[in-house]
Amino acid sequence: MDRVLFGDNQFFGVNHMSEEKARAQAMRFQDLQAVIDVLDAAYREGIRTFMCTTHDRVAEICEHFRAHREKYPDYRFYPCMPYAHKYANAVTEYGMIDALRRFLPDEGALGAMMKGGVALAAKDVRAIIGLLVDAEMKMFQGLSTPVIFVQNVITDLLLGLGMHDALRFFAEHVRERYDAEPGFITMNTPRLLDALDAQGIDNPIVCSNINRLGFRMCGGIEAYEHAIATRRFRPVAMSVLASGAISPREAIEYVCAQPKIESIVFGASSAGNIRQTKQLIDQLSVAG
Amino acid sequence: MIRIAMVGLGKMGLSHHAIVNAHPGVKVVAACDSSGYLTDVLARHTGLKCHAELKPMLAQEQLDAVVVSTPSRLHASMVEKAIARGLHVFCEKPFVLDVRDGERLVSQVEQRRLVNQVGYHYRFVGAYQEAARVVASGALGTVHHVRAEAYGPVVLRPKGSTWRTAKNEGGGALYDYACHAVDLVNYLVGPPAAVGGVALNRVFSRDVEDEVYCSLYFPGGATGQLAVNWSDESFRKMSTKVTVWGSNGRVSADRQECQIYLREPHPQLPGVERGWTVRYTTDLTPPVWFYLRGEEYSAQIDYFVKSIEQGRLDGQNTFRSALQADRIVSMILAQAQGAPAPASATARASEPAGARGILARLFG
Numbered sequence: 001m002d003r004v005l006f007g008d009n010q011f012f013g014v015n016h017m018s019e020e021k022a023r024a025q026a027m028r029f030q031d032l033q034a035v036i037d038v039l040d041a042a043y044r045e046g047i048r049t050f051m052c053t054t055h056d057r058v059a060e061i062c063e064h065f066r067a068h069r070e071k072y073p074d075y076r077f078y079p080c081m082p083y084a085h086k087y088a089n090a091v092t093e094y095g096m097i098d099a100l101r102r103f104l105p106d107e108g109a110l111g112a113m114m115k116g117g118v119a120l121a122a123k124d125v126r127a128i129i130g131l132l133v134d135a136e137m138k139m140f141q142g143l144s145t146p147v148i149f150v151q152n153v154i155t156d157l158l159l160g161l162g163m164h165d166a167l168r169f170f171a172e173h174v175r176e177r178y179d180a181e182p183g184f185i186t187m188n189t190p191r192l193l194d195a196l197d198a199q200g201i202d203n204p205i206v207c208s209n210i211n212r213l214g215f216r217m218c219g220g221i222e223a224y225e226h227a228i229a230t231r232r233f234r235p236v237a238m239s240v241l242a243s244g245a246i247s248p249r250e251a252i253e254y255v256c257a258q259p260k261i262e263s264i265v266f267g268a269s270s271a272g273n274i275r276q277t278k279q280l281i282d283q284l285s286v287a288g
Numbered sequence: 289m290i291r292i293a294m295v296g297l298g299k300m301g302l303s304h305h306a307i308v309n310a311h312p313g314v315k316v317v318a319a320c321d322s323s324g325y326l327t328d329v330l331a332r333h334t335g336l337k338c339h340a341e342l343k344p345m346l347a348q349e350q351l352d353a354v355v356v357s358t359p360s361r362l363h364a365s366m367v368e369k370a371i372a373r374g375l376h377v378f379c380e381k382p383f384v385l386d387v388r389d390g391e392r393l394v395s396q397v398e399q400r401r402l403v404n405q406v407g408y409h410y411r412f413v414g415a416y417q418e419a420a421r422v423v424a425s426g427a428l429g430t431v432h433h434v435r436a437e438a439y440g441p442v443v444l445r446p447k448g449s450t451w452r453t454a455k456n457e458g459g460g461a462l463y464d465y466a467c468h469a470v471d472l473v474n475y476l477v478g479p480p481a482a483v484g485g486v487a488l489n490r491v492f493s494r495d496v497e498d499e500v501y502c503s504l505y506f507p508g509g510a511t512g513q514l515a516v517n518w519s520d521e522s523f524r525k526m527s528t529k530v531t532v533w534g535s536n537g538r539v540s541a542d543r544q545e546c547q548i549y550l551r552e553p554h555p556q557l558p559g560v561e562r563g564w565t566v567r568y569t570t571d572l573t574p575p576v577w578f579y580l581r582g583e584e585y586s587a588q589i590d591y592f593v594k595s596i597e598q599g600r601l602d603g604q605n606t607f608r609s610a611l612q613a614d615r616i617v618s619m620i621l622a623q624a625q626g627a628p629a630p631a632s633a634t635a636r637a638s639e640p641a642g643a644r645g646i647l648a649r650l651f652g
Contacts (some may be wrong), residue, residue: 013524017568018544026524085441085525091299095450097325123329156580162304162334187579191310215570218579245570 001049001147001205004281005078006042006274007238007267008052009265011035017245023094025269032060041271043072045278051078053151059139066142080149080185081136095123104131126169127192130269148203150182159192168199183236190219190227200203205231210261212246212254228258236263248280256284289350294319295342295366297326300380300407301357303580308587310578313598315349320345346373353403353596355589356380359451360458364389371396374405378592381396382467384612385458385611387618392609397607403595404590406610410528410543412584412591414572416472419530419541423476427554428534434477434504434512436469440526442518446492453496460496461518461616462488465526469514472530473504473611479612480504480512486623491519502620544569544614550610601620 009015013026029035039061048218050060058079065072082103090099097120103115116167119127137145150170158166171182183205186192210228214221216239228235237258243250255264265280268274292314294305301321309316315478318341321327327338339345346354346369356366364384370377371393373393383406384390397404405615409417422428442464443453452464453459473480482505488497504512516527531540537550548565550557576586595603 003644016544017570019527019529019542022524088299088525096298097323123325123332125329125333154576157302157306160310160578160580161302162309162336165333190312191578196387213570214575215573215577216575216583218575218577220575223514241568245568 001050001064001234001236002047002265003263004047004278004287005049005051005236005263005265006039006047007265008050008058010267010269011038012053012055012057016239025215028269030188032057035061036064037267038269038271038274039215042274042278044271045275045277048074049076049078051149052215053083054079054081054136054139055083055106061141062143067239073267076144076146077140078147078149078183079137079140079145081133082149082151082154084153093203099267100128103135104128126173127165128172130167130177133170134177136259137178139245144181145178147183148178148180148187149205149207152187152208155184155186155192156188159186159188159195164195164199167196168201171199171201171204183207185238187216189235191221192225193227193233196233203234205234205236205262207236207265209242210235210258211240211242211251213242215242215245218221226256228260234238235261236265237261238265240264240266245266247275252284253276256281289594290314291317291350293349293351293354293435294344295345295354295356295370296358296362296380297321297323297330298357298359301355302326304355304378304380304407304589306356307578307580307586308533311421311593312577313591313597317351318345318349322553329580346370346375351375353377353592357407357538361385361451361456363458364393365617368370368396368501369394371402372401374400374402376592376596378405378407378589379607380407380469381610381613382406382458382605382617384461385463385613385614387611387614390607390614392595394611396605398601401407401599401601402470403592403599403601403603404607405592405595406466406605406607407588408605408610408613409467409582409588410472411475411604412587413543413582414569414574415541415543415546415567416475416530416570418546418567420476422557422560423532425554425556427550427557428532428539429534429536431477431508431532431534432510433533434473434506434510434511434531435515436473436528436530437515438465438469438526438528439517439520439523439524440465441521442526443498444519444521446494453493455495460493461495461498461516462500462620462647465518466500466514466516466620467613468526468528468563469516469530470616471610472528473512473514473615474609474612476532477512478511479505480534483616483623486620488620488624491517493519500620502623504616535572543630546572555565572630581602 005209011029013022035247116131174180176180184209189208195227209216217224237255240255299608313322320342330336331338354370355378357380367377367379484503486502489499491498500516504513522589529542546567575582575629578586
């Protein structure tokens with residue numbers, strides 16, 4: 001994994017501090033070109049990985065990168081699935097099982113259709129997870145996706161329910177079908193590491209909030225620091241700026257001072273902010 | 289170790305189950321749900337003991353408390369069964385559809401001295417708590433107006449087949465969205481004495497309202513407005529905002545931030561200066577031991593557990609408090625029934641053809 005990954009919250013109206021700011025961003029990035037311009041600015045700073053949710057609009061971004069391969073020969077996507085609100089809204093509208101049905105393949109080959117139906121009827125969780133992953137991965141066809149993440153709302157739901165084997169089913173499917181490394185986004189890293197260990201998932205990629213404030217680091221900042229220092233996993237730090245609550249230099253100093261953090265994901269909307277953050281990470285990573 | 293059973297494993301039930309199950313002071317002993325599908329999967333993959341019905345579960349299991357997250361029309365009878373067994377109860381919102389049921393349940397839990405809580409999770413969001421603190425301090429002067437708004441993208445097409453879109457089961461934007469906004473009004477300034485100018489509009493739904501608008505009249509003369517629309521696609525998810533105006537300023541809160549404007553500083557609110565003060569979730573949110581969808585969902589469960597441990601009966605979101613929201617909802621319904629039947633806001637689009645697909649027909 002690269003040291004710096006580019007995130008996508010800013011493109012889809014996600015901001016943990018302000019709904020007004022989130023809406024202003026949603027307006028600005030309604031135009032695909034505005035999104036591409038920012039990704040291009042990040043590319044010029046040497047950022048080659050886009051870590052993005054499987055929001056419907058990411059399909060348009062993928063289309064652009066497929067159409068301009070020559071311009072981005074070394075570009076990689078790290079899909080994060082699913083875009084949870086899509087599922088949550090469908091569950092409210094259709095109920096749990098009907099919603100699930102709607103996300104399983106219902107087009108194309110009769111075989112795929114039957115596979116979905118049979119998996120559902122047999123309550124075959126492993127097969128259902130495989131089919132759901134495949135449905136989300138469709139938009140990335142032909143693009144490089146060396147790491148595939150499951151979003152924290154799913155990781156942590158399975159973690160809380162104690163349905164830990166489902167995390168392994170995800171990992172196995174992603175490895176076998178996409179030759180990709182599975183990644184797990186979570187708000188509960190220490191607890192998740194125990195569950196992944198018990199499932200025999202060795203040295204997992206785990207992406208979670210890591211910031212000096214301890215914001216959304218469940219189990220506490222000390223438990224995180226201890227886990228990073230002592231446990232075998234590949235940490236990816238997100239929300240390092242705690243949505244802007246900490247100054248960039250302080251924020252990145254803290255993350256870079258932690259041993260073993262492989263990658264830092266951040267999102268930004270202006271070329272200036274991208275350059276500043278990227279340079280800070282490069283500079284403080286060398287120093288650390 | 290507190291022994292809890294989950295009653296209902298729908299969207300909220302599963303989410304509560306994950307949070308309760310992760311709580312160090314609790315053991316989830318069993319769950320019940322009428323969907324054999326889900327209970328089979330959970331039993332097979334997590335070892336959870338599952339029942340199809342409530343009665344046998346209550347009879348067979350050794351329990352201290354239940355978490356009830358069934359469709360709203362089932363709350364009253366299920367909560368009553370749990371109380372009869374002497375169990376502490378956490379119930380999803382809205383508490384009850386019939387205020388008389390609620391009054392009976394309030395007197396039962398209070399008589400039996402059982403912990404009782406309803407899932408109005410916004411009262412556990414830092415920004416709303418801060419707004420409540422500002423209002424309670426008196427720093428706003430004489431409060432004269434309140435506005436509570438809730439918007440989101442739940443029903444966006446003329447379709448839908450769950451209890452949430454069935455009128456007599458507690459479906460519709462009034463029970464699903466508006467009661468949250470109403471509860472926030474009750475939390476911040478106390479319940480209104482009357483409602484008026486009620487509009488329950490349909491946008492896409494056939495049987496239930498998608499929009500709720502009304503005026504609120506408070507005992508001291510203050511007024512308020514409620515504006516709710518669950519068919520607004522411009523919102524990514526449910527967004528709830530409450531604003532209180534007083535003679536010395538205003539406070540406005542949503543899930544992310546609390547904005548305060550004071551004309552003059554107030555001794556009861558030290559540290560808040562003249563003009564704007566903005567406080568963010570990041571600063572206002574105490575950490576939780578386990579995070580699933582927002583700190584507030586975990587915080588309310590932890591609060592319930594602590595209430596049981598400490599014997600706290602007069603805490604946040606008691607049945608008595610939640611029944612205040614149900615009372616306002618029933619006042620809104622009564623007003624609406626006196627008014628002409630809701631007109632359709634848009635011409636009904638025809639059913640999308642084949643929306644459920646062949647799969648659904650094969651296995652539906």
